[in-house]
Each structure stands twice: as structure tokens, then as C-alpha cells.
Amino acid sequence: MSQTIKVIPFGGLRENGKNMYAVEIDNEIFVLDCGLKYPENELLGIDVVIPDFSYLEENIDKVVGIFLTHGHADAIGALPYFLKDRDIPVFGSKLTVELAKINTERDPLTKKFDDFHVVNEKTAIDFEQATVSFFKTTHSIPGSFGIVIKTSLGQIVYTGDFKFDQSATPMYQTDFARLTEIGKQDVALLLSDSASAESVGPSVSELEISRYVEETFNFHDGRIIVASVASNIVRIQQVINAAYKTGRKVVLTGRDLERIVRTAMRLHYLEFPAKDILVPIKDMKKYEDSQLVILETGRMGEPLKALQKMAQKRNRNVRIHEGDLVFITTTPSYAMETNVARTKDMIYRAGGEVKAISDDLHASGHANKNDLQLMINLLHPKNLLPVQGEYRLMDAHAEIAHETGLPYKNIFLAQNGDVLSLTEVGINLGQSVDAGNVMIDGSGVGDIGNIVLRDRKVLSEDGIFVAVVTIDRKNKKIVAKPKVITRGFVYIKANRDLMAESIEIVSQTIQNNLDNKEFDWSTLKQDVREDLGKFLYEQTHRHPVILPVIMEVNQNKIRSQNHSRAKRASNQ
Template identity: 65%
Template sequence: MTKLNLVALGGVRENGKNMYAIEVDDQIFVADFGLKYPDNELLGIDIVIPDLTYLEDNADRIAGIFLSHGHADAIGALPYFLAEHPVPVFGSELTVALAKLVTANDPRSKKFKDFHVIDDKSVIDFGNVSVSFFKTTHSIPGSLGMTFETPVGQIVYTGDFKFDQSASPMYQTDLSRIAHIGDKKVLALLEDSANAEETQQTATEKAIYDYIDEAFKYHEGRIIVAGVASNIARIQQVLNAAAANGRKIVLTGKDVEKIVKTAIKLNYLVLPSEDLLVKAKDMKTLTPEETVLLETGRMGEPLKSLQKMATNRHRLVHISEGDLVFITTTTSHAMETMVAKTKDMIYRAGGEVKAISDDLKSSGHANKGDLQLMMNLLHPEYLIPVQGEYRQLDANAQAGVEVGIPESNIFIPGLGDILSYDNDKKILYAAGHVDAGNTMIDGIGVGDIGNIVLRDRKMLAEDGIFVAVVTIDRKKKKIVSTPKLTSRGFVYMKTSRDLIEESGELVTKTVQKNLDNKEFDWGHLKQDVRDELSHFLFDQTKRRPVILPVIMEVNQNSAKRQ
């Protein structure tokens, strides 16, 4: 009897961080190993990766990591696992090349070499499981869906995909291969849900190119293109449009330089002319009418870089009168406020803004019709929506009901949920939970930032800090000097003298009370000061600053002898 478990370790009820474990008997097959970029409330956090505890505890059972494409939401977490657990990694040529860039940039994983290049014709035999692949259309070449053929049926994971009938050969979906997979039993379909709420057809890549070309043709000044470094399809369109309109391209970020050079080397990006790319140091040799700056920002995030350009803080570019900022990426709903703020800053600097998303519905992900077409080609017994927030997973589930999949056969998993196959009843069912969640990366720290630290950061950002410094002589049970109080980001000291004086009296009273106590304890003293000040300051200001008591001890008799 075959033991089969499906575990969502990331990528469900959230955007990004895709990671799914398919357990068959003693082997674990991991589909994607991604990260996500933090929301605004995760102050100071660089990236977020899945909790890797379950995989670390079962590393000896992992047959391999299988990557669907080369975006950060599918490959970004690799360095944090491969350094200690060097399991084989499989992906298409470009996906592996980008995964190598990710691991080589991290000192923990730069020695890892166990990469295996596969394509849509590859079949990998792992005994009772074989893994095969099929071409899909996404915003990056080499995107692959994958099929895990088990004794109880096929498990199909789509990865990021959409259907585009006008896609170039490099990006075309292999519809006949997908239909052929559907001729055999598909037990479960793990399907991309990121664009499941959209019912209208998204714009074709040809329509998007025409839009970019028109913008380049009719703008007379400098153009700053903001995009995602790993969106190879969009970068190719920008290159083509620049060449067609007599412009040169300047790459302004290290991320985009590495990715573009890698894609050119592997022939996934084609330069229309040899002199199209101009180095940043030679940018001044170009007139505004022949200049296109391609900006992706750190880790592919262009908005913060655009804000720096608009406020003269960017290392290379300052937005000025006559500049067009052309936003070619579709941002998530969570980023809409930041987008509006960025646009405002650009207009204040004298530039203007044009965004593809304002006029065209562009996405690298399947809409409702595409999702239903995939279901009808594969005929899955069970549908498992993945890759999206809950409302998107639910929209995909409803699309499944419309094509005839019973509601009882559709699961919307949470992080760590286990779906198991019952060999006797021949059904898939919810069977428990494993530890799963977020691991936050801050600088070189991995997982050392928790809810308490984030709470303190939020308090510091919103209400500031209040420091009380007191010097005591514990043997004489007295305060040597009056408390010194300082605040940053809380109140302006010079205009809040009454508040500061009353706070000082409260600190004096609290410290003296602890000194008079027969069972003196340093921890109790600091906590009492913290509690009393917290209550008092909130009553007076309705704010809760981080309170930091600093208690110093001296022995006055010893000081006099010295």
C-alpha cells in the first residue's frame, strides 16, 4: 500500500513563498523553494522564507527539489537550506542558472553544486515515483509544470502559468502534452491561483509590446523603465522597443545586470543590436531623446528606487523635468498605497508616470478561464488551489465547482496542512498539520526576529523611546542623583517639561520603594519602573513608547576612599 501525503509549507493564503512537499512512502519531493517580500508592518525585515523545520527534520528523505521557474517566489529560499542539506536540485536551463546566482551570492551556499538541468522531455525515475515536466507560459522562459506519477495516480503542480495563444515559441505552452497527461488518472491538481479572481482575458504579450513601443515612439525625453529583474519577457520587449525607436538601454541595478547577462549568455534574451546596452558610467554621453534607463531596484523591487530618484537620493539617476517613468510591472493590491505615494513624488520632481496596468490587464498568471481550461485538460479527481491569498484560492475553488469538480474534492489548505490518501477508501482527506509558518530574514540573521522584536520595532516607529537613567547606592538604600530622562521620537523635551518632571518624580518614588524592600531584586526594580512609567505616560499622552530603565550602582564610601 502506498503512503501519500501532500503538505503545503508555503504559498497558500499568501503571496509568494511557494513550497509544496509530496511525500510518497519514504521519499519527499519538494516543488519550489521560494521567498516573499515583507509587508509594510514587518519593519526592517529583508525577506520572508518558509519555516524549514519539517524539511530539515526529514532531509535524509528528500529525493530532490524541483523548480518550476526562476523567479524569487520559486527559488529564493534555496541558500537557507542547501548550505546544511545539499539535496539535488532540478530545473530548466535558465531556472538553474538563476538558482546558481542566488546560491553563489550567499556565503552559506556558494559551494553547493548539485544542480541538474532538465526540460519538458525529461523523465526522472525514483523507483515507485517518476517525475516529468511540461512547458508552460509565464513571464520568464523555461517555466515548467511538473507531474509526479505515483502508484495511486498523478500529482500535477502547474507552477506559475497562463495561456497565451500569441506567445513566441520560447514561451509557448505544450497543450498536447498537458492533454496527454490528462489521459491517465490525475489524482490531484495543485494549481496557480494568483489571478483567479480575474474573469476578463489578460492582454497578450504582443499587445503589451505594441503599448511599450508606442510609449517609446511618442515621448521625446528620457524614459525610466521600472520593472522586475527576472521578468525576462518584459525586458526583451523593452530591448526591442528601444532598438526600434533609436534608443539605448542603461542598466542601473546589479540584480538586473546579472540576470540580463545570464539570459543573454543562454540565448533567452536577444540583443537587437550589439551597441544597444550602454554602461552606467557612459550614460552622460547620451541625449535624453535616446536614453532608456532600466531600473529594477534591490531584489527586483523598483518602487523604493524610484522614490530615491525623485528625491535626489539615488546613486545614479535624479528624476527631472521631461522624464517619463514607465512602470511595466503589475503591483499587488497591498502595494497600491506605496504606488500612489511613489507617483506623487515623481510628479513633484517634474516627471510624469505611465503604467501598463492603468490601460491593460497584464499578468503572468492564469485568469479564471485559463484555470478552467487546465482543469478540463487534466480532469483531476481533486483540486488543490495554491499560490495566492485566501480569496484567490477560494475563487479558484469556485471555478473548479463550475467545471464539475465536487466541492468535497476541493481543498483550500492552510500552511502546514497535510492531505493524505486513504488506500482503502480511495480518497484524499485532511489528516493533520505540521509546523509551518514564516522565518524572517534581517541582514545575516535567519529566524532570530520574532513577534516580540517586531512589536518593539513597531512601538519604536510609532511612539518612540523613553530612557530613564538612575544611579543608586544599594547599601545605603538611597538614590545618589536625580533621574536623567531622555526621549527620542516620543515628545519634544523642551515643550514637555511638566511631563518630564512628573515622570522623574514617579521614577524616584518607584526606585526608592524597591530600595526600601528587604528582598531587593534588580529585575523587579526595572520592571516596576517600566510598568509605572508606561501607565503614567499612556494616561498623559495616549502613547506607548518603548521604556528603557538604566540603573547604575555606586558605593559612595568606596568612592570617597579612592
Template identity: 40%
Template sequence: MPRRRRRRRFAPPSSATACSRRFEPESPEPHGVSSTVSGGFGLSGALRVLPLGGLGEIGKNMTVVEYEGRIVVVDTGLMFPTPDQLGIDLVLPDFTYLRERADDIEAIVLTHAHEDHVGALPYVLREIGETTVPAIYGGPLTVEMVRSKLEEHNLKKAPLQAMEAGEEVDAGPFVVEMVKMSHSIPDAFAVALTCDLGTTLLTGDYKFDQTPVDGVPADMARLAELGRDGVLLLCGDSTNVDRPGIALSESSVGPELKRVFGRCEGRIVVTSFASNVHRVQQVVDAAAANGRKVALVGRSMRKYVNIARRLGHIDVPEGLLVGVKEIAQFPDHKLVIVSTGSQGEPLSALRRMAHSDHPQVDLHEGDTVIFSATPIPGNERAVNETVDRIYQLGAEVITARDAPIHASGHGYAEELKLMINLTSPRYVMPFHGDYRRLQLHARLAESVGVPPENIFRGENGLPLEIDERGARFAKREHAGLVFVDGVDVGNVEDVALRDRRMLSADGIFIVVATVSEQDGHSVAPPELIFRGVPFLEEGDGVLDELRGAVEDSLARSAREEIREISLLQTHLHDDLAAFVYERLRRRPMVL
């Protein structure tokens, strides 16, 4: 069982710093050397920090921390597909490295329960074995949400263990400590991993909210204590590094929601992340203050709220909640619907409402839909389409551009500076962001006094190694993308995605030709089958031209005495593709 304790494992770092070169992404070979570090950490062996996801991208956060051949994995997140990844449901980190080192894993530690930090866990456990990992640690809410997710995947034996903030537990050569942070979900922790070389602090997602909804701010005192003891490496969230100042407090959203609710005469639909428990609490409070009942719509919304209520994170007045099937029993001005779908997800409740496809909720004139969330990068198009459909149905839409009804769960630039100043790390490695944000975070660290040679701008698959000589990047490990396509995991090749894009854009042509085995001449008129090709219809004169092009190609191949079927297919494909592009300026798939 985890137990609370405090350890001082190494002396604070001296003011003299090591000299190491940063890895530049454009370099053909990653490199980095450092001179010997005086004091602080002088034992043999190297600490190795290997990001498998979360660097150079938004999402699929996963980091391997290794010492003396033993591994602690921090987070197992997923990412949602981009619009050009057609037919893909989820994008996971490539965990080949974990599969090959499964016996060396001491623990998986989860910073919080958002999908970009825990969503890949079922797939990881299937890959390496559900009971291979000795323990999976997380906060109480994280553990319960993950348990529900694993049960959906029929994984019921995973060794989940809840830890409270401030508790520590041994994991091989590491001491794992959870440090309370503020985020848009309760039980969000930074993870301090201490070994004989020092402490690596992975912040997870955080902000320094001084007036959080649950009244429990980030444990800045413990962060400062870790800083006094000496933090060897800080791996910090870069999400909002490009936003100056500090983030709005989550508790500022509640009063604004009450005011917005008070102005609405008809039915209100609020959409937010199902896991944003604090936001749901404030919606409930605003509804109660305005004399409205609350209905939860969306499977994940109901599931997460039930878990949060059971753990005491949401307080709902008795009689306030009504079932989704009871919605029709209440007048519009007495009802608030809390729905999933803030990111325009295809099968979410709000998306179905917007397309008049929801079995219980029909949006209509007089409704007000409140987006109490901002689009994740890459989701803007889906969100805009959903908003447009809602307007088409006659409802009104309110977003964070219209009123301060959303507060980010990620700290702004001044909060990232505060994290560095509190923890006084020897080395800094920006995490959780695309390349632009990682670069900005590196500059920010330099601006508050971290020597530039001690700031490492990493990439997925590029391990940072730290020992008594200093810090440097080591040989790159395999790290990439794993696609989930229905029930198929990992077998979708780039060529398949390319073919899907081609089919979606320009359709497909299938040519059926019969040729003589003796002389290669066409013995029957060619048949053309097409689907989804723009500007082409049966009876169109272009089809006759296409048939003529096929016959010309076959005749030319016959004259050149081409008999090999594969070569004949190649000639026919190239000739027809060129003709179609010349006539239609399209590139359909030609078979």
C-alpha cells in the same frame, strides 16, 4: 541525465467519486475521511502532499510531495516582509521538516526562476547540506539564474541539472516530468509527479497565452494527455482567480510600449521585474523602433539580461546597449533606461533615483518613468511613495492604469477553468494565494464539475494524504515563518518585532535611578533619557512632571518596603508607562 519518455501508470478515474469531507480552516481539528475509491489507484501506501508555504499568503511557495517514505520538494520560495516586520530583509518558509527528513529527499524541482519560487534555495541548502540532495531540477534559464544566486552565497557544489519541457527523470518512486507553461519568464513549467498511485500535477505560475513573445505556448496537448491518463491531484495557481475572463497576452504589451515611446520627447525610464525577460525584450524592440539606445541599470537587471542573452531568450541588436556610465553621452530623446525597482524596493535603482541618490542617473523634468508592472500585494505603499517622489522631481509617470503596458503572468478565472477541464483531476487543492483566493478557486473548481467533497482547501503545514481508500487531511506538521535579518536567519522572535514596532512608533524612555540599599529611598535625582518620543523636548515642563512621577513611584515602593530590584523595576516601569500615556497618549518603550 533526464530522458524523454511517456508512461501510463494508472487507469483514468471512474465517474464515481470518493466521498470525503473538506477541511474547514475554522475547525479546531483538521479532519477528512473518504470511502474506498473504485478503480484508478489501488496499490498500498499513501501519497502525501505537504505545503510548507504558499497557502494563505502570496509568496514563499514550497511543497513536499512524499510517497513510500521518499520526498520530492517542489519550489523553495521566499516572501518579502510586510511593513510591520521592521528590520526584516526576507521571509522564508520554516523548513524544519526538511531538515529532519533530509536523507529522504530525492530531488528539489523548481517550476521557474522567480524569487517566490526559488529565493529560499540557498538557505535550504545551508540548512540540509549543499550536496545532501541528489539533484536539483529546473529549466535551463531557471538553473542558470539559480546557479548565479547560489554562487553569491558561496554555494558552488549544488547538483543543478537542467531539464527541457517534456523530459522525464526518475526520483525515487516518482517520475518527474516538466510540462511547458506560459508565464512572465521563459522556461516556466508545471511539474507532473507520477507514482504508483497516480499523477500529482503542480501547475506553478501559469497562463494560457496563445501569442507568447517567444512563440512557444503552454503544452495544452500534454496537459490533455495527462488528463486522459488520469490526474490524481491538481495543485493549481490561484493568484488571479478573482479576475474574470482571460489575461492579456504578453505580446500585446510590445506595440503599446512602442506607441508610448513615440509620444515621449525626453528620456524614458522603464521599470519592471528584472526576471521578466519577455518584457525586457519588448522594451528593447520598442527602443530600437524609436531610434533610442538602451541602458540597463540595477545589478539584478544586468545579471538576468546577460544570462537570458547567453541562452538565446533575448535578442539585442548590435550596438543598441550602452553602459550605465555612458548615459551622459546621449541626448535624452535618444535614450531608454531599463531599471529595477518596480516594487519600490528600498535599495533598488529606481528608488535611489527617486530619492536623488543614484550615482549615474538623476531624474529631472522632461523624463518619463514607465511602470511596466503592478505592485505585489503589500508593496502598494512603497510603490506609491516612489511615484510621488518622481513627480516631486518634475518627471512624468505612466502606469498600467494609464495604458496597457503590463500583462499579468498569471491566468484569470477562465484559464483556471481550462486547466481543470484539460486535466480532469480526481482531487483539486488550490495553491498559491491568500485564503480568499483559495476559497474562490475551490468554488471555481466546483463550478466546472469537481465534486465539492473532492476539493481540499488546505493550509501551510496541513498534509493531504491519498491512498486506495480516498483522500483526507492528516496530522498537522510544523510550518511557519523564518525571518532573515541581515546575516541572522531564523532568530528574530515575535517579541523583537513588537519591540521594533514600539520603538518606531513611540520611541524609548530610559530611567536611571539610584536608591538606598537600606531603606529603598531615592538618594539622587532620577535621570531620564529619551529618544524618538513625540511631543517631548528638553526644557519641556512635562519632563519635570516625569521626574516627579519617578520620585513618587520610588517613594511609594520604599514605603511598601520593596527591596527586590526586579520587583522595583516592574513597579517603576508600570507607574511611568501609565503616567506617560496619561500625559502624552503615547506608549514608548520604558526601560
């Protein structure tokens, strides 16, 4: 009987981040990465976005393990949400596992989870249907791996985030010998990083970036606030080294960053050139501005919101002032450009200056065109699935792969939820599974849908208009004159006539419904929304959220209560 292998992306296709892929072989499912992504501008109020786990939850008994490529949020961030009440083994490098532990310990439901297994580039794990092994890659964090799943139909290789850097230190070096060895065997499908597929020129080496950071520190006299991703270990090391060489102390902001730094130190992935290089945030005032570097990563490793708070004087520890340099060492995605521009504007308003590595250097932890082609030429895959990138990047990756000789028919520009079925004959796209976005807002998981987001968008643009009315349905009358309240719509004092006319329209609409023999509450509220909404749009060309609050009283009961009060008063 011929075997069929399913490869299902649950995230990471046609988007930035949220990487999660499953390889299903008969009664076993291998999950590759379990990441999140930070929301784009239109996702108002949403903290993070994670994959939809529905299919995996329905087949949870088949899941034999989660295999992690590296310790960034786009690969490990969704672990606490997937591992709740589940005992699924998690595999990764030493640093990746430690960062995953920090991630799961934040959530009360996964705080005691401890089924972690440390692997290295020599590890091979035998399962019933496949053997899983790993290979070293170069990325902005140590312990980054690619994953190989060896099956009866060939190898399925997932690169994770990678690039090739010939000047990388041993801790970050790619294992070219291992890649060559993998390529000598049958690679049936390659899942390869597309995040920088549009980049034709080479990325600068980390050695050049180190010099650039040190040069920036040398030529600024005031305080330097460095914005970085918390788990970008190579950048943190560069900042610490540059601070030491320029006679500055480093202040770590935030508990998450401190835990990550301490963990990397303990595992010898971070080295401190001097014991006293780190200064507690409470001791900052003891030093001159010219002696300080403040390393800011923000909540969950995303620094922009933290910088905005500093610029708006809402951060209790650090407030941007005249002479500060905000040094952005993270290259933001295109979707975040508006947010980055807004943040820069706030910083300049507060008196600071802004400098970004991306303005002068092409610094990326992802493969450019030449790197992608080299990976294909080393592995010789029969088929390619571009992952980790928006559609245009995946499409660019397809063109790059075709230049190496890979036919277009063997390149799959899929989307999340598509099922690639691998058989002895080849690969084809089958029926898709549910693989949408699950939005996290505070403690709520998946309770924010498109309707809520639409309402938030309307509220942010046109505000809210509330009409409060008390009626006596039995006697078909309005007990008290309606009251209207508005927020974010118009300034009430300057629009008294509009408010007065709105009250009349609400009164008339409610009275018409009361006079109707077939009175219905939902119809009443809908009529108020429609009539009031039509009037407000005619007057202002805006569509606020209209919220009718209609209360009912029994008028006879009110009269009886008033009569009793009057009688008691006369007796007194």
C-alpha cells in the same frame, strides 16, 4: 499493504509568493519550488520572508530533490537558506538553473553548491517511489515548467505559475499536446495557480503589451525609467525592442540585473537588435535625456525601494528630475498598494511623472478564470488544491473549479502546514506540521520574531523613552538625579514640564523599591515601566517603548576614592 502519499504545503497558500510544496511517498520526499516573498507593510525592517523548513530538516535524509518550475524569486529565492551545508540535487530548465546559481552564489555557505541538473519537457526521472516529468507552460520568463509526479495512486500535477496565450512566441508556448496526454491518465491531485483567479476578463497578450511599451516610448520626450522585476525576461525584451525602435539606449542598474540579462543573452533567451543598445551607467551623461531608457529592478529584483531612493535623491547614479517618466511595468500585489501609492507620490514630488501598465491593461503572467477552467478540463483531476494566492483567490478558484463539475468535497482550501493524505480511498486532511514564516533581516535568519516586530511597530508609531539612573543599593539612595532621553516621542524643548514630572516619577518609583526590604531588579524595572508608562499615556495618549537603564555603584567606594584624591591634592 496500501500506500499513503502526503502532500504538504510549506508556503504559497493564503499568501503571495513563498511557494514550496512537498510530496512525501514512504522514504522519499519531493520538494516542489523553494521560494520567498517580499514583506508586507507591517513587517518593519524585514528584507524577505522564507518558509519554515523544520519538518524537512527533521526528515532531510528522505529529500531526494528540489524541482523548480521557473526562475522567479517566489520559486527559487529561498534556495540559499535551504541548501546550506546540504547536498540535495536541484532540477530545473536551463534558464531556471542558471538563475538559481546566481541566487546561491550570493551566499557564502552555498557559493560552491553545484548539484544542479538541467531538465526539459522530455525528461523523466525515475525514483524508487515515483517518476518525475515536466511540461512547458507560458509565463513571463522562458523555461517555465509544470511538474508531474507519477505514483502508484495516480499523478500529482503542480502547474507552477502559468497562463494561456495563443500569441506567445515558441520560446513561451504551452505544450497543449503534453497536457492532453497527462489528462488521459489518472490525475489524483492538481496543485494549480490561483494568483489571478478573480480575473474574469482575459489578460492582454504579450504582443499587445509590446505595442503599448513602444507607444509609451514614442510619446515621451524626456528620460524614461522603467521599473520591472529583474527576472521578467519577456518584459526586458519588450523594453529593449521599444528602445531600439525609438532611437534610445538602455542603461542597466544593479549587478543582479546585469547578471540576469547577460545569462539570458548567453542562453539566447534575450536578443539585442543592436550591439550598442546597452550603455554603461557611467556613460549616461554622454546622452540627452530623450535618448535614454533606464531599466531599474532594485535589490533582489524588487524595484519600489530603488525608485524611492531615486525620488529622494539618495541614489548616487540616478536621481529623478523634471521631465522624467517612471514607467512601472510590474503589477504589484494588493498588499503592496500602499507602498506603490507612496512611491508614486515621491516621484511626483521630485518632478517626475508615473505611468503603470496596470492602469491601462490587464497584464498578468497568471491564469484567469477561463485559463483555470481550461487547465482543469485538459487534466481532468479527481481533486484540486488551489495554491499561490490569498484566501479569497483560492476560494474564487474553488468556485471556478466547481463550475467545471468538480465537487466541493474534492476541492481543498488548505493552509500552510496542512497534510493532505492520499490513499486508495481518496484524500483527507490529516494532522498539520510546523510551516510558519521565517523572517530574514540582514544576515539574521529567523532571529526576528513577533515580539521584535511588535516593538519595531511601537517604535515606529510612538517612539522610545529612556530613563537613566544610578543608585546605591546598599545605602538605599539615588546617587544622581535621573536623566531622561526620548526619540520619536515628543520634542523635548517644547515639553520640559513633561520631562521634569517624568524624572520625579522615576525617582519616586526607584526610591520606593530601594526602601522595600525585598529588593528585586526585575521588579524595579517593571515598576518604572508601569508607573512611567501610565503617566505618559495620561499626558499624551501614546505608548512609547520605555527602557529603564539602572546602574549600581558602591557609595562607600566613591567616598574612599574622593578622600584619596583630596589627600593627594593637599600633599601637592
